[in-house]
Amino acid sequence: MSTATSTDPKAVVEVGAADLHGPGVVFCPNPKMPLWSNHPRVYLDVASTGEARCAYCGTVYRLKAGETLHGHH
Template identity: 70%
Template structure:
């Protein structure tokens, strides 16, 4: 059974760590779908895909990452 969703998980700039990183599995995922935590960089294209479960994370339209 795959946890792959057809819709990307939309994140805001406030959800992002550092300069554009989110982690998967995210806190909203059910416990049965846990896998090792991976960090997905959204800073280049605004989206990224988890290599374990295939979940796509995408920066919401209109959101901008603040680089230091």
């Protein structure tokens, strides 16, 4: 159970194994974000812990429940 705190993400993006690039990373901003919200592109390691938070905008990228990453253990 989680409680609401000031560190709650402003957005959570669920990603599947097919959305990961290279060694299990996603990049932010993602292509679905509006142009006005752009910031420098950062690569976030989702494979290691199952989620990662962008330091620029606070968006959390989370691996979908039940997704299996082959070769990322």
